[in-house]
Amino acid sequence: MELSESVQKGLQYLADPVHFDLKTFTAFTEVAFQSLISSRSECGLDDPQLKDIDQTILKHCHIATTTFILESVKQNADKSAISSCLEDSFDTDRIDVFYSSYQHHKRTLENLLESIGRSPPHITDVLWRLDYCIKNSHVHKVNQPSYLISLHVENDDSGGPPKEVNFNCTMEQLQDLVGKMKDAAKSLEKATQS
Amino acid sequence: MSARFRLGMSLAQACQDLGYKGEIGYQTFLYSNEPEIRSLLMFLVEKLPRESAETSDQPAGKSVLLQKAIADQIKAQLAVPWLPPTCRLPIQCKTQSRGPCHRFSSQPLSVPYSLKVPQNKQSKEVTEYYRDFLPAATAQPSQPISVPASLLELHASELSAAQEWESEWNSQGLLSRLTPEEYRSRKRSRLQRRIEEQLRAAAQPRPDAQGAQRSTSDLAELLQSFGGASAGGDILTKGTRFTHTEKFTFTQEPEKSVQQMAAAASSLPSSRQSEEDLRVQQQEEIAALQQQLHQLAVQMEEVGGDIRHLTTSINQMSEELKELEKSNTENEELVRVKKQTIDLLPDGENNLEKLQNLVEASVMRLDNLKAQWEKHKAPLLEEQRRLKELCSNQEVESTRMLAEIKELHDKIRQSAEEAKKKEALYKQLLTEYEKLPKDVSRSAYTMRILEIVGNIKKQKEEITKILSDTKELQKEINSLTGKLDRTFAVTDELVFKDAKKDESVRKSYKYLAALHENCTQLIQTIEDTGTIMREIRDLEEQIETENSKKTITNLEKILEDYKAIRQENATLAAKIKEA
Numbered sequence: 023m024e025l026s027e028s029v030q031k032g033l034q035y036l037a038d039p040v041h042f043d044l045k046t047f048t049a050f051t052e053v054a055f056q057s058l059i060s061s062r063s064e065c066g067l068d069d070p071q072l073k074d075i076d077q078t079i080l081k082h083c084h085i086a087t088t089t090f091i092l093e094s095v096k097q098n099a100d101k102s103a104i105s106s107c108l109e110d111s112f113d114t115d116r117i118d119v120f121y122s123s124y125q126h127h128k129r130t131l132e133n134l135l136e137s138i139g140r141s142p143p144h145i146t147d148v149l150w151r152l153d154y155c156i157k158n159s160h161v162h163k164v165n166q167p168s169y170l171i172s173l174h175v176e177n178d179d180s181g182g183p184p185k186e187v188n189f190n191c192t193m194e195q196l197q198d199l200v201g202k203m204k205d206a207a208k209s210l211e212k213a214t215q216s
Numbered sequence: 217m218s219a220r221f222r223l224g225m226s227l228a229q230a231c232q233d234l235g236y237k238g239e240i241g242y243q244t245f246l247y248s249n250e251p252e253i254r255s256l257l258m259f260l261v262e263k264l265p266r267e268s269a270e271t272s273d274q275p276a277g278k279s280v281l282l283q284k285a286i287a288d289q290i291k292a293q294l295a296v297p298w299l300p301p302t303c304r305l306p307i308q309c310k311t312q313s314r315g316p317c318h319r320f321s322s323q324p325l326s327v328p329y330s331l332k333v334p335q336n337k338q339s340k341e342v343t344e345y346y347r348d349f350l351p352a353a354t355a356q357p358s359q360p361i362s363v364p365a366s367l368l369e370l371h372a373s374e375l376s377a378a379q380e381w382e383s384e385w386n387s388q389g390l391l392s393r394l395t396p397e398e399y400r401s402r403k404r405s406r407l408q409r410r411i412e413e414q415l416r417a418a419a420q421p422r423p424d425a426q427g428a429q430r431s432t433s434d435l436a437e438l439l440q441s442f443g444g445a446s447a448g449g450d451i452l453t454k455g456t457r458f459t460h461t462e463k464f465t466f467t468q469e470p471e472k473s474v475q476q477m478a479a480a481a482s483s484l485p486s487s488r489q490s491e492e493d494l495r496v497q498q499q500e501e502i503a504a505l506q507q508q509l510h511q512l513a514v515q516m517e518e519v520g521g522d523i524r525h526l527t528t529s530i531n532q533m534s535e536e537l538k539e540l541e542k543s544n545t546e547n548e549e550l551v552r553v554k555k556q557t558i559d560l561l562p563d564g565e566n567n568l569e570k571l572q573n574l575v576e577a578s579v580m581r582l583d584n585l586k587a588q589w590e591k592h593k594a595p596l597l598e599e600q601r602r603l604k605e606l607c608s609n610q611e612v613e614s615t616r617m618l619a620e621i622k623e624l625h626d627k628i629r630q631s632a633e634e635a636k637k638k639e640a641l642y643k644q645l646l647t648e649y650e651k652l653p654k655d656v657s658r659s660a661y662t663m664r665i666l667e668i669v670g671n672i673k674k675q676k677e678e679i680t681k682i683l684s685d686t687k688e689l690q691k692e693i694n695s696l697t698g699k700l701d702r703t704f705a706v707t708d709e710l711v712f713k714d715a716k717k718d719e720s721v722r723k724s725y726k727y728l729a730a731l732h733e734n735c736t737q738l739i740q741t742i743e744d745t746g747t748i749m750r751e752i753r754d755l756e757e758q759i760e761t762e763n764s765k766k767t768i769t770n771l772e773k774i775l776e777d778y779k780a781i782r783q784e785n786a787t788l789a790a791k792i793k794e795a
Contacts, residue, residue: 026374028329057354058363078346081328085353089371092364134364138320146300176301214291 023097023107025090032086035079037111042083046071048119050080054087055127059134094124095131146184147174169196217780220246231256234263246777247770281644322369323357326350386625390618704732 025033035041042050049071072080094104104124105117112120151170157163173187191199224242231240236259244252328346330338354363389399560567707728715722 024375026371026378028327028374029371031329057352060360077348078328078343081346081350081352085325085327085367085370088354088363089367092367093371096368137317137361138365140317140319146298210290210294214287214294 023093023099023103025093025107028082029086029089032082032084033090033108034111036083036087037108037113037116041075041079044115044119046075047116050083051087051120051123054084054091055123055131057084058088058091059127059130091124091131092135095128095135143175143185145173146176148172149174167193169193171196217777217784231260234260247773249765249770251764278640281640318361320365321359321362322365323362325353325356325366325370327353327370386622390622393614393618 036047036050049069053069053072090107093099094107097103099107101121104121108117108120149172153168153170155164155166155168169191171189171191174184175187176184221242224245227245228240228242236256238252238255238259240256244256328350353367354360357363357366385396385399389396392399394402708725711721711725711728715725
């Protein structure tokens with residue numbers, strides 16, 4: 023895990039017993055995790071336990087810690103990775119304190135990071151109808167089947183009621199669609215075996 | 217047909233080139249049989265490049281590990297059945313629907329530290345702002361959901377900037393032999409100069425356009441601010457054009473504003489008049505003002521021209537003045553010398569002699585000084601040469617050291633990369649080792665091995681049993697034959713002795729001999745039958761193998777091919793004849 027100079031500097035402040043003793047360190051880590059998780063836009067840096075610390079350093083440490091937490095969650099860091107990052111400046115007590123709260127909040131933070139981005143809607147059901155066109159107003163003899171497909175999708179973005187995707191296709195198009203879906207399923211299977 | 221034959225030949229040749237030991241030719245491909253093709257294919261498969269064996273030794277990269285992790289995740293998710301939304305437990309919601317999603321929207325964060333200015337050099341106001349007013353980073357974005365995105369983006373940008381600086385410093389900065397700060401400042405000033413040049417080129421004033429005045433003054437201000445930021449801002453004082461225009465705009469703006477204020481004030485009381493009057497008045501006013509503006513602009517141009525004129529004339533004047541002063545001092549000098557000569561004239565002889573003496577003394581002194589100079593000059597020159605040499609030596613040394621430093625840098629990076637790779641490999645192997653099933657114990661394998669060994673032993677015992685049986689039988693046969701021979705010899709003797717005396721015995725002797733003969737014949741026949749049987753069995757086996765080679769069909773094929781070739785030949789001959 024690579025950390026920028028300013029983040030390392032902030033973590034060094036945090037490790038320094040002159041600025042943070044173990045108790046304020048614990049309180050501060052909790053505040054940092056909470057400020058990432060909570061949806062309210064307050065940060066909790068006005069915690070009474072953190073009153074005595076220089077606010078500039080406190081804010082710097084806050085940015086460094088939150089960045090470090092997010093990077094660790096992003097990289098799915100385990101204990102060895104985290105301690106190898108921190109052990110230069112942190113003593114083992116602090117690493118343990120940090121790691122225990124990290125484990126406690128990891129799931130929530132993962133959800134938070136997962137919620138960034140977009141995903142296509144899930145198909146949950148399908149209805150279809152086969153029409154056979156004998157002739158139309160332009161052509162006397164058509165004699166072609168056509169399919170009306172209606173996909174029921176579950177849209178996660180809005181969380182609203184399930185929607186439908188309707189389309190009409192010829193037999194070749196439907197075969198193409200089915201073939202592509204089979205291909206997709208097969209490649210998914212293949213991906214699990216590699 | 218001939219094409220097939222040629223293809224078969226070339227295939228056989230290719231196989232032989234690969235190093236196939238067995239018998240091979242066109243017949244192997246045209247009239248194939250199972251075992252030959254089998255051995256050939258086995259040989260070819262062995263010759264195939266073994267990719268998998270090579271890759272398994274290589275340390276798996278990050279991407280491979282990631283792919284493995286992804287594969288595991290997909291496998292786990294595929295194992296979970298789909299459930300309708302209403303039946304989902306919270307734990308299944310995770311994998312089957314992701315919940316509300318947001319775009320990756322980051323906002324710039326303001327941070328309580330500066331990467332460029334060291335902490336003790338920050339101004340008091342800035343530190344105060346950092347301490348008292350700057351909100352915490354997570355409170356800065358307008359929406360809480362963009363907090364992680366903003367933090368990650370900030371970190372990524374800092375990292376990439378540091379990396380870029382590192383690579384630039386290693387590639388160019390080290391060679392320039394400057395400290396990082398000097399290098400930075402030099403680069404900054406270079407950039408500024410280039411921007412200034414570009415802006416200057418773009419800001420050539422267009423006298424006809426009205427907006428030009430304004431934009432050039434803007435640019436002038438911009439340039440001025442650049443000058444203020446950089447240490448070498450004196451370049452700008454040369455740009456008289458800009459400073460002039462700037463001066464004009466600055467001096468005129470207050471005037472203009474005063475006029476506008478006055479106009480506004482005069483228009484205030486008349487607000488009670490009717491709309492029509494007001495509009496007319498306003499239009500008049502606007503016209504008047506525009507005229508005024510125009511006049512002012514014209515005036516300004518004129519004044520600017522005058523000023524330029526005057527400045528040049530001032531310059532000229534001062535030059536002239538300097539020249540005049542110079543000639544003045546020269547003349548004064550001349551006058552002084554002449555005055556002295558005139559003073560010396562009355563006592564001419566004496567003074568001439570004195571002067572002569574003076575001149576001689578001066579010459580002597582000059583010689584003396586020259587000699588002294590020569591004396592001094594030699595060691596100084598020597599010193600200079602030595603120092604120069606030293607300097608060049610040092611230069612060489614420093615380049616060497618620089619190269620060494622670069623090499624060391626490279627080595628450090630390489631070692632770090634290698635260490636990382638090794639660590640990753642170790643981790644991967646560890647996880648693989650953990651993944652391996654532990655329940656397959658040694659005992660099972662040993663049991664199986666022991667079983668196999670036991671089986672082999674049993675088979676061996678049986679074989680030895682059969683062998684000993686055969687041997688025993690052989691022995692028995694031998695002993696029986698011996699016994700028979702002996703008994704026959706004894707009987708023969710006895711009967712032969714008696715046969716001389718008795719006629720009937722002689723007859724019986726004859727019978728005995730015939731019996732013996734017949735029995736031997738019988739035995740011989742039986743043995744022959746055995747060998748024949750064996751031969752038959754061998755032949756049957758041979759027939760079977762030959763049958764498996766599909767000889768008949770192959771022969772048929774060969775016959776057909778032969779016919780085809782003949783036909784081809786015939787047609788070719790016919791063609792030749794026709795031609």
